[in-house]
Structures are given as structure tokens and as C-alpha cells.
Amino acid sequence: MRKIKSGDEFVFQIVMNGILALVLALMILPLWRVFILSVTPFKYIDSSFGLFVNPLRWTSEAYAQFLSHPSFLHAFRNSLIIMFGGLAINLFMTVPMAYALSVRSLPGRRALNFVAMVPYLFNPGLIPSYLVVTGLGLQDNLLAVMIPGAIGVANMFIMRNFFMEIPMDFMEAARIDGASELFILFRVVLPLSVPIMLTIGLFYAVGHWNEFFTPILYLNDANLQPLPVLLRNILMGLNTNEYVEYDTFSQVSIQSLKAASIFITMLPMMMVYPWIQKHFVKGSLAGGIKG
């Protein structure tokens, strides 16, 4: 009886881990191909389906070319400004609102929750928001990309729910000691909220890093475009002329250049999220389920 059971168990484990292996292969293979193409020299590009590269014949030329191109430097700088500036604005706006709305005794709290909920549930679409931003004269200003999404309503409520889980005794004790509410927020509440701050911070930062639509919508000046928009232009061949010129001097194909720029654009996110993973699994569930 026991033997059959463990044999059963063995087959079962093979099937389950086989599913995981399959999922992993499907996830990694396309990204692997992008990486291989990015380091394959021009003359070998048509061999081996772009899944392997001769270890002696790879080249980092495509990266060197992309990273030293003036449009990359501009776009990278813009992306950093948008991500860090945007994140700072997000937290500056979201944290105080979430904290104030987490105070159960706050008079008018229900009405304020309602005010926050309405735009979340009812979205009149793109054009009315576009008219607000252009009406403020924010075109060709990086603020047009950073400010309109300053508070994500869902993020704010997730954060509020997390704050509400913190035992009131902590805040009460500080109040009795004469601490100001701002002091309590910074010295009592935030140190207890590291998981949720990292989670929401990551969500916001990823959103800014990946944003390409609002920059296209509001920024006409090519010098203001962030990295994803540059990548889009390269992929769609919108400004390959610049790159073709480069191409004549180099060993690198347009394909490698595309692959390298894809890889560079996704790299920062790939490096950051695994470190915050254990927090966001916990954090997003804490608020998510109760919504």
C-alpha cells in the first residue's frame, strides 16, 4: 500500500514540476532569443534560429552603439526623471490621503471615501482628461506625464486598508505623548508599513518606467521622450534612418540593435522586482482582497 502511494506521489511530482518547467521554458525562450539576437554579429544572424550564439563570436557592439547614442542618453535621463519624480509625487499625495482616510474617527470620512471612489468607478474616457491636461498648458512638459496619475485610487485604498490594520494603540500612545499627527505618520505608521510602501512604490515606479502612451499623447518634443517611446520608434522603424547610418559603420544588424534596446529597456525592472517580491505578494493581498 505504501509503495503504491509513493510511486503515485513520484508520478504526481513529475507532472506538477513538468508543468512548471513548461511554463518556465515558455517564459524564458522568447526573452532568451531577444538576448541572443542582441549579441549576435551581423554575418551570423541567419543561422541557428537566433537561439544560440557561438561563444567565441558574440559581440556587445549593439549595446555599445545603443548606449552611446545621444537619443538613448536623452531618453534614459527623461525616464529617470519621470520615474523618480513621478514616484515622489505619487507618495507625497497618496500616503497622506490614505493615512487620513484610515482614521476611523475622522468626521466626514464616508463622504470622502465616496469622493475618492466615484472617479474610480466611473471613467469618462480619454478625451475629457486630455482636455484637462492640455487646458493647463502642460503639453511638452514632463509634469504632464507625472501629475495626472499622482494618486492611483486602487493603490490609495490598498494603502489605507493596510494602515487600518495597524493597532490603534500605537498611534494613541504617541498622541498621549504629545506627538503631532505628522510625526506619528512618519515615525510610527510608516516604519510599520514597509511591505505596503515597497509594494505600492514598486507598482507606481513600474508604471512610470513602462509608460509610453501619455508621453506620446502630451510630449511632442523628441528631446522629452522617455525610453519606451524611443524603443517604440526604433521597433516601428520611425527613426531608423539615424540607425541605418550607424549601421554602415558597424558589424551590427538592425535586428541586434532592436534586441539590445528591448533588453536595455526591460533590464531595470528585471533587476528590481525579485527583491521586492516577497513584500508585494503579502502587501497586494493584504489590501487586494478586502478592496
Place this chain on the structure above:
Amino acid sequence: MGQSAMIQTSGTGKPRRLHRGPGRALRTHGAFYLMLFIPLVYFAIFKYGPLVNAQIAFKDFMALDGVWGSPWVGLKNFGTFFSSIYFWELLRNTLGLSLGKLVLGLPLAVLLAIALNESSLRRWKHFAQTVAYLPHFLSWVVMYGVLLLLLSPDEGLLNEIAKALGGKETNFLQDPTWYPIVVILSDIWKETGWSAIIYLAAMTGIDTGLYEAAEVEGATRVQRIVHITLPGIRDVVITIALLRLGTILDAGFHQIFMTYSVPVYSTGDIIDTWVYRQGILDFQFGLATAVGLFKGLIGLGLVWTFNRIARRYADAGLF
């Protein structure tokens, strides 16, 4: 705003908070209202401003006259949309792509969660989980690049393989038959790992005593999954499905904006992309706003309805 405002010392020396009585709200909670001030100004401008501007759905919007100065035209913009040849096509594409993602994606996410939950190899499992989350953090621009290098006729892996096998090349991204399949599968590729999180969490919440009892009774692993794990996450699965149905009109604007092209409008154009083209590219602000407003209203109704059903269902399921 220090101690004296927040606390009143009663006769017994026990501190008591003052939060009752009119007029005291501002004194006791002033700091919180101050914290809310800038966010509320932001809400007024960027969240309620658009609601005010939505009135141009009922106007013949002229940039020079502005939102308030443009003449009212009643429901003309809505009529134009409903009677246009695009209406049914857009509705069909939007619902089809959305439902396709939900119906195919949800079971795969549950399957992945089961595999993760049952695997007894800890480090491998953790690695698989980390990799499965990755695509969720990638932008659709990056995804488009990956898709190009996989699917395009001249540089795509699939076409290279097809040609090596003697087949002919297919332009998957510009073929109206293939395009919806590419949209649905690439969305599943990107989001399945992320969606599995919530099912995995629901599974860890199941009472382990049930599994032990089943084991004593001689149930196989498969029987335990079918009779314990799946019923254990049923409520969560149904709740998620209902909430997703509430946003069924969001078929993935960024994804389609990034990957579609004129040849695939017939099967890939959705309400949001149409609104973008009509409004931003063709300056039909009134018409585009009417369609956005229509979508927003239906969306509101759907979210509200499915939320209620989910809440009722969860109650019924739990008690």
C-alpha cells in the same frame, strides 16, 4: 495642534479623545484635513475635471469656444456612433478579445497555481514563481519588441522555423485572422504568472487538516486536488471572474495601441483605440467623448452589478 487639542484629561486622570460634538472636528482632526487638502485639490482638477469636461459628449465641440462655449447638440454624437458601421464591429472585437483573455487565461492561472502549490521542490518552485511574475512588469512596448522578434515575417522565430520546414511565412501581427489570437495569447503570456498569485494565496489558506484526513482515507493526490483544493478556491475564482466581467469593456488599450495596424482593424480595433483615433488624431472630440462616456456608463453598470453578485455570492458561499 499638540496634546491639548487631541486629549482631554478627565477627573480620573485617564486621557480621553475628543471627537464628539460640533465644531470640534476641525480642532481634533485638523491635521488630517490638512493632509487631505492637496490630494483633494488634485482630485478636483484631475479626477472631477474630466467629469465636467464629459459634457462635450452632448456638444459640438469647437476648440475655440471651449468646453463651456460650444453649442449643445443633444444626443447627436451618440446617434452618429450607434448608427455607424463601426459600432457592432468595435463591440464584437472588444467583448471577444476580453472574453478570450478571461476564458483561456483564468484556467491556466489556476493550473499554474496548483502546480506551484503541489511542487515539493522549494527552491525550484520559488525560482519558477519569480520567473512567472516577470512579464507582468514589462511594458507593452517591450512585449511588442519580443513579439516582433518571434512573429514577424522577416525576422521572427516562428516564421524561420516554418520556412525551414518548407512552409510559407505568415505575418501574424498583420493578419486579421491571426491578430486576435496573438493578442489573447500574448496577454496570457504576460499576465498568467501574476494572476496565479491570488489563487496560490487562497490555496495556502485551506485547512491542512483536510488534506491530512484525506490522506488517511487513502485519497490520491489528484483526488485531493479535485475534492479539496478546487472547492477551497472556488469562491476566489468566481469572485475574480465576476470582477473581471465588470471590466469586460477594457480589452487592453496599451496592448492593442502598441501592436495593431490598419490591416487588422477589422478584428483588432477596440472601443478605446477607436476613441483615441477619432479624438486625438481626427479631432472629433465630441464624438470620441460620447463613445468614451458610453463605455464609462456601461462599465459602471457592469462593475456595480458584478460587484453585487460577487458580494452576495461570497456571502452565500461562506455561510
